[in-house]
Amino acid sequence: MSGGTVVRGWVGEAVGRRLRDPGFWAERAAIFALIAVVVVFGILSPNFLTVGNLEAVLLAGAILVVLAVGQTYAVVTAGIDLSLGATPTLASVMVGYVVGREGGTLLACLLAVLVATTFGVLSGLVISKGGITDFIVTLGALSVATGLALLISDGRPVEVFDPFLLTLATGSIGPIAYLMLLALVVAVAGHVLMFHTGFGTHLLATGGDKEAARNMGVNVDRVKVTAYAISGFLAGVAGIMLTARVGSAEPAVNTEFLLNSVASVVLGGVSLFGGRGSVAGPVAGALLLTALLNGLTLLGVSEYWQPVAVGSVVILSAFLTRYQR
């Protein structure tokens, strides 16, 4: 089959060319770094590469994966969603509020997602119609969501006893926990939406060159609002996951969610200038951060060093974006 040989030769050449291109490595930095972290910790700690521990890493990373996908949609439009530090908290408090008043799980989850999505929609509207910088608007939203969470909960954490949420937190299909499965579904849907729909192309076009996109008739304002709505929606989902995992609704702000979601996106090779990125990259970035923290804990490194490690990794990875094509 000479045709097959020709194709194989051509493919081999193309692969070789890609492997010599620094941009190829830069775009996949998170995945390679994740593999490196797994290998290094696997050598350093006998407990790291056990099935139980890897499951724990994936489970612990599930919420961050969901938030990283949401943050990706904001960043790819050349924006950033700082409200992700508080909207999951607000959603969690909503769940606690409704469940605590016998409102039912379904209503609790719907309201949680609705409130978080509304935050995204409003942020998107103020940014696009009001012409105010993403950074400022979502910083304001962060503060508003923080306050609302405190107001609704009266500043007190409440325990959430709910069979559905308990199953969500502890159940699994075979070795795959429900929370991991949910994160996987979000990641796959996020990827398909970005790269296999018209909206996804318009999203990347708006982030890459708003003026050009507008000239071609793309409704750039609607794209921006939708991107933040998606980020808000996923913050709501993350809030429900958080409530299930912790077993309570706590009004405390999760700044590490915000920082780690931005870190995952940067690790994942998404351009902060907008217009280019992936969903797989930030997902790998989120798992990388989680694995890093897990490994450091297993090695007995003080948890006070963990933010130092995360920050250093993020800054190092930002250097790699220089090599992007």
Add this chain to the structure above:
Amino acid sequence: MATDDGSAILQVEEVAKHFGNVVALEGASMEAKDGEITAIVGDNGAGKSTLIKCVAGVHLPDRGRIVFGGEVVRFSSPEEARRAGIETVYQNLALVDELTIWQNLFLNREIKRGVGPVSFLDRKAMARRSEEMLSRLDIHIPSVHARVRRLSGGQRQAVAISRATGWGSRLIVMDEPTAALGVKESGRVEELILRLREEGHSLLVISHNFDQVLRLSDQIWVMRQGRVVGGRRTSETTGDELVALVTGANRGEPDEEGEA
């Protein structure tokens, strides 16, 4: 005045446009014939860009009317103009650097497959059609999967032009198509423009470059201070005459409109 012999694809009649106190156009008239390359020349601020933006639906004229394909049109958006068959290649080209060539060619005209409200991009079909669009115009580009960022200025211009021609458009408007290009690349783009005319496209081209206009066009309209001050068949004019019209040196000329 613009003659109405049926061969005009576009007639602009006494179109005026001001922005606040600034009068950009004060009653400009011109026409473009079917299958021809029509050029608009003039100094900076003469109103060339405003005029074609009125034609392209970016601006709505304050006064006057625009007749396209025999019908009076009033476009309130570039989308409407595009649907009517007027495609514009903007000076900034409206290409997204971070997207691939095929994504740019099909931006906001994506080919989709699906059932009902659920539809997904047919990436293969768009890539294949993109290759056809480019090869039909003899445009050589390494791969339609390359990002526009990687292209030279001339290649970008070629991609933007082939996008404008690919949709059954009846008039292609170009704003300074070679302004940012070197000599060699300008030559390639000029060849492309001539090839489009051979294929029967009608083109309206703004240019600063008199030599280029004399090489390419069939009809030249000269603008000065928001008006069209003269029209000439390209075969019957010279660079000196155009310069005189642009600068206003032969203000006393009796027949300002020229034959059309």
